[in-house]
Amino acid sequence: MVDALTLVTGVAALLLAAWCGWAAYRDQPTKDWHFMGMAVVTLLTLVQLAVGIVLLAQGEKPEQGTTIFVAYLIGAFACVPAAGFMSLAERTRWGSVTVAAGGVVLAVLEVRLYDIWGG
Amino acid sequence: MTSGEAxxxxxxxxxxxxxxxxxxxxxxxxxxxxxSAYQIATEFDRAALAYSLSAVAGVVYGFITYSLVRGGETARKAALACCVAELVGVLTVGTWTLIEPSAFPDATVWSDFGMGYVFIPILLPVSAIYWLRRSRARNGDAA
Known part of the structure; x- marks a missing residue:
């Protein structure tokens, strides 16, 4: 359950990164559709956070420690919205680049989450 | 780019x-x-030097972020100085971890020139120094 969710979120993050990277390549700021994409990815990280907390409440233990696991879940949840807000303030291609970087950072966090859970 | 910006x-x-x-x-x-906060709180004795260096790196990053957000000429100079210090730090610690791995039982943010962080720690100060210097040049044009 955790592994599948981690994989889906990681792939979605990379797709978002590619999409916004494409917008930056075409010299465009992030648009409504991009924000929809960010919302979808953020929703996935929210589900991940909820599932993670439920599993911990049921007594499961991540391989590398509960504190680190929760910290990474919160970081993953905050990652894309933070980049999204910055792209709202920067209405140029650089806003798109920032969201693309946010997607890559989230993908890295998902790989780490996979290790921390002990997949 | 417009004069209004200046x-x-x-x-x-x-x-x-x-x-x-x-x-x-x-x-x-x-x-x-x-x-570093987590490592210092839970296992400081294992690699005190490495965790302290990560904490220092975190403080330097925090100051540069604050300066960039604040803006203005003083902040630009302060950020530029910190970026140079950061670059020196990454190069020193990166070289140090390669020559004397025994001094570091655990990794720091700057180990192996920031390899654990996709080399962002070494690329970031270089691009930031470039950006901050260019910001001054642009300001000079407008004035």
Whole structure:
């Protein structure tokens, strides 16, 4: 359950990164559709956070420690919205680049989450 | 690029590529500070030097992020100085970890020139120095 969710979120993050990277390549700021994409990815990280907390409440233990696991879940949840807000303030291609970087950072966090859970 | 941009009393450093820099520095602040805080709190004795260096890196990142967001000429100079210090730090610690691995039982943010962080720690100060120097040049043109 955790592994599948981690994989889906990681792939979605990379797709978002590619999409916004494409917008930056075409010299465009992030648009409504991009924000929809960010919302979808953020929703996935929210589900991940909820599932993670439920599993911990049921007594499961991540391989590398509960504190680190929760910290990474919160970081993953905050990652894309933070980049999204910055792209709202920067209405140029650089806003798109920032969201693309946010997607890559989230993908890295998902790989780490996979290790921390002990997949 | 327009002259109106230069008329803002405290010039913005976060426009254009600055947005990406603030984002990446922000990520590094969270990464370095939370990592060192956790490690210092739970297992400081295992690798005191490594964890302290990560904490220092986190503070430097925090200061640069704050300077970039604040903007203005003083902040630009302060950020530039910190970026140089950061670059020296990454190069020193990176070389140190390669020559004397025994001094570091555990990794720091700057180990092996920031390899554990996709080399962002070494790429970031270089691009930030370039950006901050260019910001001054642009300001000079407008004035």
């Amino acid at each position: 008329e803002v009393s405290r010039r913005r450093l976060t426009s254009g590529p600055g947005t990406l820099l603030v984002w990446l520095y922000g990520v590094m602040v969270v990464g370095a500070v939370s990592r």
